[in-house]
Amino acid sequence: MAIRIEKKIVNYEVARDPAETHGTPSPGDAANAPDIEHMHELVQRPEELEGNTYKIKTPHSEHALYVTINDIVLNPGTDHEMRRPFEVFINSKNMDHFQWIVALTRIISAVFRKGGDCIFLVEEMRSVFDPRGGYFKRGGRFMPSLVAELGDVIETHLRKIGMIEPEELDEHQKAYLDQKRQEALEKSGEEPGDGGFPANSQLCNKCHTKAMVLMDGCLTCLNCGESKCG
Ligand SMILES: [Zn+2]
Secondary structure, three states: OOOOOOOOOOOOOOOOOHHHHHOOOOOOOHHHOOOOOOOOOOOOOOOOOEEEEEEEOOOOOOOOEEEEEEEEEEOOOOOOOEEEEEEEEEEEOOOOOHHHHHHHHHHHHHHHHHOOOOOHHHHHHHOOOOOOOOEEOOOOEEEOOHHHHHHHHHHHHHHHOOOOOOOOOOHHHHHHHHHHHHHHHHHHOOOEOOOOOEOOOEEOOOOOEEEEEEEOOEEEEOOOOOEEEO
16 A cells, blocks of 8 residues: 655654564573674764784885774673774885775775674685785794785784684693704704794694694694694
């Protein structure tokens, strides 16, 4: 049935799904509680945001890149307080590729503001390979491209704000790997390489660090403990 609108429209509201309005949230299901704010695209940017700036220096450019990720704090001061990434900026004296960098930062910021799980960004960016070849970072870690390193920065940030669980080794594992590292260094009789690992270490496929040595017939990573035998 058509409705003729005779007056000016001064206000409107999107009709809600009745199941949503009348559905009873299961007890303890905090995500369904109506007064908890989650990240979504209509969350307004406050005047002031807190963030972190990370420096990236690659052998491909003489100038460093500075990556700033700002966060928004939702439900501040409540039990549901959460910090979520809101926007990313990249600055550099190097203006090569600047249009792509600006495009990338705008798209990443838009993904952040949509809310939900943004961890897939890290995986997507990490798997970008530069046709000119990657490079090793200080510490012997391999970066296949600048984009991959930006993904790495985002991961570091998401860990810092608690969106990704830390993947830390326990004290016992750390002590064991440190002891093995000392043994391997003594055995090789060489000066340690960049990350403190034997200079002739191979690249580990798990943590992308040049820290894999042959120990008791097995290739063992002295950085993350990954081991391949036979
Ligand atoms: Zn490793």
